[in-house]
């Protein structure tokens with residue numbers, strides 16, 4: 001079914017009784033050309049681009065829970081292209097361009113809103129750093145504007161500009177940055193893949209990967225054995241666990257990241273704002289809730305829930321930047337498991353096992369990467385060659401020392 | 417989460433700094449070769465169950481600790497002084 005304004009109007013007049021489920025719920029077939037492990041953003045977008053751009057339609061996405069139950073439905077939805085290093089910079093730039101046409105491409109409203117994302121600076125040193133980042137973003141061909149104090153006052157009148165410890169010196173505005181409705185991104189890709197013949201198989205946990213003579217043959221699942229010509233791994237926070245089924249050991253630790261949402265309020269925060277002196281970033285959803293988050297809890301975790309010290313830290317940072325949100329009631333908080341790589345950058349690569357492909361290490365930036373990653377991974381699976389926008393995301397870089405360490409923290413995954 | 421430091425007793429999570437896998441205590445010999453250092457610096461077992469890990473009691477006795485913790489339930493199974501753990505491993 002193609003969505004249109006007229007269709008929405010017509011369904012409205014007929015009591016909204018005519019809507020049908022958006023994807024099938026098929027039983028697994030005995031064999032597929034490509035089996036994708038993990039029905040999050042990356043698995044679903046990979047399936048979509050395999051079918052749409054490369055004509056590979058005998059594909060299954062195996063998901064242990066329901067589609068979108070992982071981090072794709074748990075993130076703070078920020079979409080941006082403000083990376084600095086060769087490798088990351090061209091990739092996120094490519095991904096943002098795909099975002100800009102995503103709704104037309106998928107015929108699905110993912111509520112992508114380029115409302116602008118601003119990083120604030122609170123010292124001369126931080127302003128120099130923002131200027132440098134802005135220049136690198138512009139050299140990549142993306143947008144960035146350096147704001148002085150007065151610009152910040154004009155656009156963000158509601159923050160505490162004169163905080164005694166962290167006065168605002170300026171900021172870096174990335175106008176093409178913004179947010180999108182996270183679930184809708186999963187659903188839009190799922191629908192697009194299903195319409196092109198991809199089987200989306202839920203409640204199907206992969207428990208083993210079969211390799212014979214160095215070649216991948218298929219997977220064992222809670223719904224039986226499924227043969228496969230190629231197997232693609234997109235299990236995000238559980239990448240280490242799934243890769244171990246094929247004997248691979250990864251440069252990854254799993255960590256928990258929390259997020260928070262308040263009750264719905266009238267429009268008050270028009271952009272995405274990140275504090276420069278504490279871990280706090282915020283935007284307002286179209287429903288009115290203030291959606292905000294901070295840093296990792298810092299210790300390894302597969303729990304999808306965090307502890308109170310980080311809640312306290314995020315609340316304190318929020319109050320330091322914008323005391324006005326202090327009276328808003330917090331509705332919910334939750335956590336998601338992040339595949340933190342040792343240099344903070346992702347991996348999109350082949351493996352030593354023929355037919356087994358790896359996509360992981362998204363850290364807490366994997367939502368904005370969903371279109372670019374799916375496109376690049378599908379390209380790699382279909383052609384065997386790296387997509388030009390993602391040809392630095394090699395697993396071997398950790399062995400050769402060509403790490404892409406955006407924050408310069410070294411092999412400490414929780415600090416990236 | 418609370419951690420029972422062998423020296424200070426049951427303390428709040430905020431007093432501790434997390435460093436990562438306990439294997440970091442066992443640095444390869446200088447001549448162990450590239451592969452050994454690649455493994456030491458970059459590869460992590462990252463198990464979904466029991467994890468052996470290093471914690472620093474930064475706002476307490478400032479001892480390094482080795483803990484065994486279930487990373488799915490966050491429950492600590494054991495905590496010992498890193499110095500003793502290292503002696504025991506030898």
Ligand SMILES: Cc1cc2nc3c(=O)[nH]c(=O)nc-3n(C[C@H](O)[C@H](O)[C@H](O)COP(=O)(O)OP(=O)(O)OC[C@H]3O[C@@H](n4cnc5c(N)ncnc54)[C@H](O)[C@@H]3O)c2cc1C
Pocket residue numbers: 037038039040041042043062063064065066067068069070071072073074075076077078079204205206207234235236237238242257258259293334335336337338362363364365366367368369
């Ligand atoms: C609180 C929070 C805030 C975030 N904020 C942002 C942000 O603002 N901007 C941004 O760009 N990114 C953000 N991220 C990061 C982003 O959400 C993730 O990097 C991204 O969603 C990970 O990729 P995915 O969508 O494919 O993962 P997931 O949705 O986690 O998909 C992986 C899937 O694999 C399945 N799976 C695992 N093991 C198996 C198995 N054995 N068999 C079958 N299926 C399996 C899981 O059930 C899961 O559904 C945030 C994350 C969190 C938790």
Ligand SMILES: [Zn+2]
Pocket residue numbers: 421422423424425473476477478479
């Ligand atoms: Zn102590």
